[in-house]
Amino acid sequence: MNVVVQRARHPQLRDYIHSAVSGLLPFIQKGLVERVAVIFFNTDNIPLERFIFKLTMDQSYGSKVEEGDLEFSLRSFLVKLSVSEGVTKVLPRDCRWEITAYFRSLPHVSTSKDADLWIPTDTKQWQQPSLITPIKSMSSEPLSVQLYLEHPSLSEPKPQEKKIL
Numbered sequence: 652m653n654v655v656v657q658r659a660r661h662p663q664l665r666d667y668i669h670s671a672v673s674g675l676l677p678f679i680q681k682g683l684v685e686r687v688a689v690i691f692f693n694t695d696n697i698p699l700e701r702f703i704f705k706l707t708m709d710q711s712y713g714s715k716v717e718e719g720d721l722e723f724s725l726r727s728f729l730v731k732l733s734v735s736e737g738v739t740k741v742l743p744r745d746c747r748w749e750i751t752a753y754f755r756s757l758p759h760v761s762t763s764k765d766a767d768l769w770i771p772t773d774t775k776q777w778q779q780p781s782l783i784t785p786i787k788s789m790s791s792e793p794l795s796v797q798l799y800l801e802h803p804s805l806s807e808p809k810p811q812e813k814k815i816l
Contacts, residue, residue: 657733679706682708686703688704691748694746699742700742705797707796721791728787738800779804785797786798
């Protein structure tokens, strides 16, 4: 699409990202996935920041998609991603991250061999509503994507600091 994007150097990280995205693709195409989140956690497994991709796929289009229009919209979406660094927080070096998919309805294991690759998450949630920063919206039939960033609210209880006695 003639867009410069960041790419992971580490082969295992590239493989993880590729397998997560490839594993989600059939579910996205069927309209089963509502949101995909990239969540960053501190050492206590509490979310620090979430990038949320909210997806809507119109199944009625079938093969009548105008590739040029969709490609143009996706290109502008990707360009905006590269300049959204200003709304993120500086994360600690020891944080971890994961890709989480939120399904509209769970796929049946018996009907999809890929369904058993996804496991329910035990991700801790914030107690207060999060602070939401919209980053980019894109609507080009049959796909609509909204990207926003979530941070814990200012009134969110802070994790207990460890005291050394």
